Every structure is written in structure tokens, then in C-alpha cells.
Amino acid sequence: MRAGPSQEEIRRQNLGALLRYVHIHGATSRAELTTELGLNRSTIGALTADLAAAGLVSEKPPRDTGRAGRAGRPSLVVRPESELVYAYAYSIEVDRLRAARIGLGGAILDRREVPRPPGLPVEETVPLLAGFVKQMHRSVPDGSVYVGGGIAVCGILRGEQGPVHVRPETGWVDEPLGTALAAALATELGSERPIVTGNAADVSALAEHARGAGAGCDNLIYLHRDVGVDAGIIVGGRRLTGHGGYGGEVGHMVVRPGGRPCGCGSRGCWETEIGEYAMLDIAGRAATAGREAALDVVDAASRGDANAQAAVRQVGDWLGFGVANLVNIFNPEVVIFGGTLRDVYLAAAARVRSRLNSMALPAAREQVRLRTPQLGEDASLIGAAELAFEHLLADPLDVTG
Amino acid sequence: MRAGPSQEEIRRQNLGALLRYVHIHGATSRAELTTELGLNRSTIGALTADLAAAGLVSEKPPRDTGRAGRAGRPSLVVRPESELVYAYAYSIEVDRLRAARIGLGGAILDRREVPRPPGLPVEETVPLLAGFVKQMHRSVPDGSVYVGGGIAVCGILRGEQGPVHVRPETGWVDEPLGTALAAALATELGSERPIVTGNAADVSALAEHARGAGAGCDNLIYLHRDVGVDAGIIVGGRRLTGHGGYGGEVGHMVVRPGGRPCGCGSRGCWETEIGEYAMLDIAGRAATAGREAALDVVDAASRGDANAQAAVRQVGDWLGFGVANLVNIFNPEVVIFGGTLRDVYLAAAARVRSRLNSMALPAAREQVRLRTPQLGEDASLIGAAELAFEHLLADPLDVTG
Known part of the structure; x- marks a missing residue:
């Protein structure tokens, strides 16, 4: 009887589950992954090898624990490639604009900020944000993997890709912010990765849920x-x-x-x-x-x-x-x-x-x-990046392949 | 690479998905099931055979549509065994007690109701409800499958199996209602199937969501x-x-x-x-x-x-x-x-x-x-039965096996 998810779909789900685990929990031993994900050792080994080949994780022996003479071979530790796999996060606030480069695992690798004059329109905001990315992009190491962008806005949205209704104070109504920003950065990032938009409270909740007070x-x-x-x-x-x-x-x-x-x-x-x-x-x-x-x-x-x-x-x-x-x-x-x-x-x-x-x-x-x-004011930036990482975690090899 | 759900788990998921589909949508042709569930024809055939062998569904040619001479063999129709597969549902209200026998697919097959004197304690309620079941049980056809019970109560609960805090007006605090009722019916129903408790609003929402205004x-x-x-x-x-x-x-x-x-x-x-x-x-x-x-x-x-x-x-x-x-x-x-x-x-x-x-x-x-x-006052009874059917739909052959 053949039905339900294929072996290939199951593999993708498991790749996503493993990558999500180290994205949320940080470096984790193979032994712990075996227990936490309910998969056997050889499967964890195969999944890790695939993710490592795609540049998403690395494996190393655990740091010396100082307990000399411990019996048995220590379990390898799987680490997210936090310095190399990254998203750009943007935060549109009433009185400032922020952007950051955020690594897999949620670390902020680089950041920029500028006050936002009242009522600054979208067409003047996009170049500022694109400028930030161009500056930050110069220090991205070779071999890095860009997974996409996420925007946190103070306002009401319709859908992740839809127009943005921002608070009246910003003067924006129904603006195609993500699309405009993606267009402005197409040459620079040389990528088709989407830029997803979310409400600041929503994405902050995601960030605190993933790695903060929640x-x-x-x-x-x-x-x-x-x-x-x-x-x-x-x-x-x-x-x-x-x-x-x-x-x-x-x-x-x-x-x-x-x-x-x-x-x-x-x-x-x-x-x-x-x-x-x-x-x-x-x-x-x-x-x-x-x-x-x-x-x-x-x-x-x-x-x-x-x-x-x-x-x-x-x-x-x-x-x-x-x-x-x-x-x-x-x-x-x-x-x-x-x-x-x-x-x-x-x-x-x-x-x-x-x-x-x-x-x-x-x-x-x-x-x-x-x-x-727990993440303070970084919650909205880290949460915006979570929107971008969601696409990676749903199908890791599709994003990097 | 072996990982994730086994073939046996996938089969159980698919059995549950097919049974849920006919439970919610009623009699459905094999052709429609193939499309809706995204499974191929032979899989649908095998799943249907398993469910039919367990007495949960039956298959029949479609009713004559009156279009004589139509080309091709018509797709068989899969029907839930609504008269044979059933749950008992109970509704504890401020001023009345209700019980019903409810078939797979949500049809009320039999029902009883009695006014509830103010403050009637649990130890006097359980025999009344058990009495209803004993009456209704006499007319259950041979070969029927009892899948469990569900209780809707007007009050606050802690967990599906936990004690019941009912409204102050009922005079109940921390009562083990489901357990007591299951004990009172153990001989009659000759079954280990659980009796699950839910808040009246919650289960009514389930019922209207499954087959009503929602x-x-x-x-x-x-x-x-x-x-x-x-x-x-x-x-x-x-x-x-x-x-x-x-x-x-x-x-x-x-x-x-x-x-x-x-x-x-x-x-x-x-x-x-x-x-x-x-x-x-x-x-x-x-x-x-x-x-x-x-x-x-x-x-x-x-x-x-x-x-x-x-x-x-x-x-x-x-x-x-x-x-x-x-x-x-x-x-x-x-x-x-x-x-x-x-x-x-x-x-x-x-x-x-x-x-x-x-x-x-x-x-x-x-x-x-x-x-x-859309289900009127029956929403809480039908919803209480949904709680019991949930166990069947999660693993159809485990409940009947």
C-alpha cells in the first residue's frame, strides 16, 4: 500500500525538524537529537550530513569537559551555521527605522538604525533600508547563505505578502512595502528569496516564544x-x-x-x-x-x-x-x-x-x-528574521539548493 | 534512510482521514475521496476495505441518478455506518439532564431528557444518566460498535478526564463525573472505552464547526x-x-x-x-x-x-x-x-x-x-459525541479492534 507522505517528504520534514531544533536550542549533541526528535542514530547522522553539505550546520566534537579519562567516544555536537546562514530583518517604527543581519539561531550579526522623520513615505524609506543592507552586505563572509528577509511594521497587515496598512502616524496606507524592498535589493542580493511582512507585536511574540520570555x-x-x-x-x-x-x-x-x-x-x-x-x-x-x-x-x-x-x-x-x-x-x-x-x-x-x-x-x-x-527591543528584529527562517525550516534544501 | 512515521502509522493516519471525511461530509464517492484526500485509487480501495471489515463504513453503488445509458462504471459510494457505530452523549445543564445515542456522522439515533432539580448532586445524577443508557441500549442493533462517551457540562473543567467544576448553581465542585459514569456503565456497555468531558460552549463550537453554522x-x-x-x-x-x-x-x-x-x-x-x-x-x-x-x-x-x-x-x-x-x-x-x-x-x-x-x-x-x-439545542449533545468520536478518528482500528 502506498499513500501519505513519500520518503522524500518525510526526509524533508525531518531535515526541517532537526534544523529547527538547533535553530531554537543552539548546539546540540547527536545523542540529544536522537532522543528529542525520536529518530534513530543513523537517521540523525544522515540528516546532519545533508544539512552540513548544504552549509546549514557543522559538526564538531564537544568542548573538552575537563573530565579526563571518560569512557566511550563523545557524541558529536551539531551547531547551526550562525555566522554564515542569515536573514535580513527590518523594523518600521513610528520614529525610527532599523535593519539587522541575523544569523540562524537568532544572533544579531550586524545592525543599523536611523531616526524616521514623521510621515516619511515608502518611496523614501525603501532606499534607506536598501542602503543599510548594502553597507552590511560588504562584511558578509564568502560562502554565506541568504535565506530571505522579514519586515516588522507597527500597523495592520493583510497577509504576509500583501499591502501594509501602517498606523495613521506613519502616513502609509496599502503600501506594497515588501515587494518594493525586494525589487530595490534584487541586484545586491542576487536572490529570489522573498521578503515577508509581519505586525511588530506578532513577530515579537514569535521571537519571545522561540527564544525569550515565552x-x-x-x-x-x-x-x-x-x-x-x-x-x-x-x-x-x-x-x-x-x-x-x-x-x-x-x-x-x-x-x-x-x-x-x-x-x-x-x-x-x-x-x-x-x-x-x-x-x-x-x-x-x-x-x-x-x-x-x-x-x-x-x-x-x-x-x-x-x-x-x-x-x-x-x-x-x-x-x-x-x-x-x-x-x-x-x-x-x-x-x-x-x-x-x-x-x-x-x-x-x-x-x-x-x-x-x-x-x-x-x-x-x-x-x-x-x-x-527577554530580547528587549531586539524582539521585533529577531521576530522579523523568524518570518524569513520559517521558509528555510519548512524545506531546508529547497532554500539552499 | 528510515525515519519519521512508519508505513503502519501512515496507514492509520489515512484510515483516520478517510473516516473523518465521511463522518463530516456523509456518503462520498471513491472518486471524490481520491481527489479530496490526495491518495490514489488503489489506496482508497484498500483503506475502505479495512474500514468496512471493521464495521465502520459500507460501500454501495450510487443511487440511480435517472440518467440511463451513462457511460462508464459509476464510482462506489462510501457511507459511514451511522446506525451501527455510535457514542453516548450526555448534557448536564442547570435545569435538565439529557442523553443521546449518536451515530457516526452525527445523527441522533435515540434520546432521553429529564428536568434536573436544583442542586441535584453527582451521586444522584449518575444513576439517572446510566438509566437512560440502559433504556437506549436495549434497541441497539446486533453488530454495533460503541466507541465511547462524551459529556457536555455547563461549567469550568480541568482537562478531559479531570474533575468537573460546574457552575455554582449546580452545586458541584471538583466532581469525578466521567469516572463515576464509566464505572456505573461498565457492566452494561462491557467496554473500556473512555467517557470524556467538555465544556458545553466548547463542544457546541466543535459541533457547529464540524457540521453546523461554522x-x-x-x-x-x-x-x-x-x-x-x-x-x-x-x-x-x-x-x-x-x-x-x-x-x-x-x-x-x-x-x-x-x-x-x-x-x-x-x-x-x-x-x-x-x-x-x-x-x-x-x-x-x-x-x-x-x-x-x-x-x-x-x-x-x-x-x-x-x-x-x-x-x-x-x-x-x-x-x-x-x-x-x-x-x-x-x-x-x-x-x-x-x-x-x-x-x-x-x-x-x-x-x-x-x-x-x-x-x-x-x-x-x-x-x-x-x-x-444550525444544530439548535442539539449542538451540545452532538459536540459531546464529537469528543468520543475523536478517539475513533485518531486510530480507527485500535478502537474497534
Whole structure:
């Protein structure tokens, strides 16, 4: 009887599984791979040889453990070729543009950053990002493997290849960002590898799930705040996208009926209580888009500024309010406070926890851990690279062949 | 190179895939199975023969289509053995107990129902349900295959086999319902097949997803109301359970800060605005647990009772409010109003839609359809049976062998 996946398909799946394992966990002995992947030793040997021939992993004896005279031949260690196999990651933010070259395994090998003037259009953004890549590309070692690009944008997307609706503050609507960037870099990179786009909260959730504060947690919520507030949500190990890719818009959950008007047309959205503009307003400051203004408030609060302290308290209170709702709905294992919510959470953790205690159901509340991003501001870059690595991991030899 | 699933595992997967297909879609020609499952004709033939030998499907020529003289031999039709392969489904509700014998393919073959006196304890419930099974079991045809049981309960669960925390109104806490029922039926059913427990909203979502208003929709929300309000949520084709099985408690999303006190200890939970007690209260009626009292309000409103109309309007308004939040968070393709919310929705659809229009983001709002359960009140029974059929579909010959 012949049916189901062919031997070739099974081989590809196993190549992807092995490469994913070392991409997430780093250098791993053949013995551990045998156990973790449930494959026999000869299969692990054959898969490793194929991946090594494609330049994706290397094998070395383990470092001397200092235990002389240990019996038996030590198991070879399989390492991802982190210096040679790489993606370019881009982060489009309200007030800055960032790009990085990121190696298999998630290490940032090189990076660039420039402030973003308000409203900088796509046609002026693409050359800046392409310029970064051209600079970084000069120091790429011979024999390296480019696997593709990933873009994190603060905004709403439709599909991985589709147009980008970025926040109103950026002035972009329905822009074909990935396509334009791929075209600008076609000559330089000499490659047909795609450039995939994702929401900043979504890709940060991926990064923290893979190698950060949410490692090993299959149910997590990554809250992101810049001018707006949204979430990257992982349910049962997979990203919540929703039917059309618009899932995770938690900033437009109404928490205060009849509250302040929101840019979306509704009133009392969570964003109107915990967004950066709300915090600046409560602190008696001008509404200025950008990280600095928001972080200044938290900083001023820590130095005793009464208005800033009131703002942090109030935002912390509403932050806990919305988190409690999400904990009741999702029963997550971890909630991660990203973007400028990180600093608000650190300054107002007791208020957040107090709201959670009064509003979340005991069973769900007892299971959730509140965390800040372990990857810090790099989460969105590393997550953008994860989008590109996904294509490699799905079919390793197709990408390199 | 040997690795990954063995031929035997692939065969089991394919048997499960074929059986699942006819379980969901009903009688299907071999030709269509070949196309839909991506397997070749001889494989489909071999799989069908195995399933037929186990008594799970039968094969027949297609019904005469009336087109005489059509060329070629018609493709055989594979039918699930809906009369012979069955599960027992149980529904524990605030004011009634139901049980049914449900055939492969989801047809209800036999059913029983009895009112549930308030606070009936588990030790008195189990004999009632076991009695129903004993009655129904007398008419089971020879050669039938019992695949297991599924229980839908209105309450919070921990795991499929774990203890049941049912709503406070039922008076149950941490009860080993499935185990007790399996023990009571061990002699009768002469079987080791498990009895699996699920939340009523969760299993109703499964049923409507498999064969109801959410068929083909991989992102759906099934709202259920009895005394409380919760949701069965399907994300990317899979049930949202959360880290510990407590996901979907949307009734405790706070929609009105500082609102009415909720049984959970918080205030202004969605449940306090749209729950049955809230509706009875607004209508100026006594708080009575049970479907009848709630449906009476909707009925009175339709006959012109001003208090009842006010209650339906207000509950409809808050219903739309919460749905808008969920639409922003999940971007679902369909939202289904189950339990007594069905009647509220039908009576107040314009209010629900109006709230959705003013609060949900346009992209998500345009994609969502609002529906009532196609399976009606049978959704929880059919969904409970789905829990039992899941075990069969995962490994068809293991269950019957």
C-alpha cells in the first residue's frame, strides 16, 4: 500500500525538524537529537550530513569537559551555521527605522538604525533600508547563505505578502512595502528569496516564544505599545491571525464605555487609556509621537514628578484591567509587556497585579506569569528574521539548493 | 534512510482521514475521496476495505441518478455506518439532564431528557444518566460498535478526564463525573472505552464547526449562555483551551467598570449585563435559574410587554458590545449565538449589529457573519459525541479492534 507522505517528504520534514531544533536550542549533541526528535542514530547522522553539505550546520566534537579519562567516544555536537546562514530583518517604527543581519539561531550579526522623520513615505524609506543592507552586505563572509528577509511594521497587515496598512502616524496606507524592498535589493542580493511582512507585536511574540520570555510556553500574549496598542497572541503553539490576518487588535477592546474618542471611531478603547498619547495627556504633556516622550514620563515619575506619577499609576491600573480580560479569555501561561509598556509595567507592576487579582478568575490568574521581553527591543528584529527562517525550516534544501 | 512515521502509522493516519471525511461530509464517492484526500485509487480501495471489515463504513453503488445509458462504471459510494457505530452523549445543564445515542456522522439515533432539580448532586445524577443508557441500549442493533462517551457540562473543567467544576448553581465542585459514569456503565456497555468531558460552549463550537453554522470556518466563536456566559473558540481550526483548560471565559471580560457585582468577585463582567439573571432583573422578574424563565422574557417582549422589551434591548446592546470586543481580538469568520442567547440575538439583531458597526474595526467587522446554531439545542449533545468520536478518528482500528 502506498499513500501519505513519500520518503522524500518525510526526509524533508525531518531535515526541517532537526534544523529547527538547533535553530531554537543552539548546539546540540547527536545523542540529544536522537532522543528529542525520536529518530534513530543513523537517521540523525544522515540528516546532519545533508544539512552540513548544504552549509546549514557543522559538526564538531564537544568542548573538552575537563573530565579526563571518560569512557566511550563523545557524541558529536551539531551547531547551526550562525555566522554564515542569515536573514535580513527590518523594523518600521513610528520614529525610527532599523535593519539587522541575523544569523540562524537568532544572533544579531550586524545592525543599523536611523531616526524616521514623521510621515516619511515608502518611496523614501525603501532606499534607506536598501542602503543599510548594502553597507552590511560588504562584511558578509564568502560562502554565506541568504535565506530571505522579514519586515516588522507597527500597523495592520493583510497577509504576509500583501499591502501594509501602517498606523495613521506613519502616513502609509496599502503600501506594497515588501515587494518594493525586494525589487530595490534584487541586484545586491542576487536572490529570489522573498521578503515577508509581519505586525511588530506578532513577530515579537514569535521571537519571545522561540527564544525569550515565552520559550516553551504554547499560550502567550505579547503586548506591544508604540502610538497604538496591539498584541501578538500564540494559542496552542501557533500564532493567532484570525480569518483575514487582523487578529490581535486588543487596543480596540473597549474598556470604558463612553470614554475618550479613539482614532478608530469608537470610544473608550483600551488604547485610549493606556496608549502613549493618553499617558502624555494625563501627565500634562504635549501629544508627541515616539518612544522618547513616553519613556520620559516613566523616567520623570521615578524622579518624583507628581503629574508623571499620576499618569503611570492610572495607565498601570488600566493596563492591569485589560490584561485581566485577556487572561480570562485566553488563559495564557505568560503575558509579556513589550514596546514602551515594558517600562510602564516595571514602574506600576503592583497596580497591574492588583487589578489582575480583583478581576481575573482564580484558576487562570494563578497560572499566568507577567514578564518583560527577554530580547528587549531586539524582539521585533529577531521576530522579523523568524518570518524569513520559517521558509528555510519548512524545506531546508529547497532554500539552499 | 528510515525515519519519521512508519508505513503502519501512515496507514492509520489515512484510515483516520478517510473516516473523518465521511463522518463530516456523509456518503462520498471513491472518486471524490481520491481527489479530496490526495491518495490514489488503489489506496482508497484498500483503506475502505479495512474500514468496512471493521464495521465502520459500507460501500454501495450510487443511487440511480435517472440518467440511463451513462457511460462508464459509476464510482462506489462510501457511507459511514451511522446506525451501527455510535457514542453516548450526555448534557448536564442547570435545569435538565439529557442523553443521546449518536451515530457516526452525527445523527441522533435515540434520546432521553429529564428536568434536573436544583442542586441535584453527582451521586444522584449518575444513576439517572446510566438509566437512560440502559433504556437506549436495549434497541441497539446486533453488530454495533460503541466507541465511547462524551459529556457536555455547563461549567469550568480541568482537562478531559479531570474533575468537573460546574457552575455554582449546580452545586458541584471538583466532581469525578466521567469516572463515576464509566464505572456505573461498565457492566452494561462491557467496554473500556473512555467517557470524556467538555465544556458545553466548547463542544457546541466543535459541533457547529464540524457540521453546523461554522462548517468550513477555521476561526469561529460560539457564545453560550445559560446562567453564565462563556465561549467555545476555534482558532486556526483548533479549539482554544488555554494553558490549563480555562480559556474562553468571555463572560468575565469586564465591560462596565464598577458595574454590578459578579459571582466571580469582580464587577461589571459581561455576564452581569447579558446573563439570564441580568435580563430577568431588568424585566422586573424574579431571578430564576433555567431556560424557561429567560425565554419567557423574549417571548413577552415579542407580545409587547414594555419591561421585557427594555430588557431585550438592553441585553442586545451589551451583547453587541462584547461581540465587538471579541471581533477585534479574534477576527473570526463567524460568531454563533447559542443557548438562550440565540433568542436574544434574533429579537435584538439590529442592536447587536449597530454596536458592532460602531465599535469593531472595519476590516474585522466586514469579515464576520453573525449566526444562530444550525444544530439548535442539539449542538451540545452532538459536540459531546464529537469528543468520543475523536478517539475513533485518531486510530480507527485500535478502537474497534
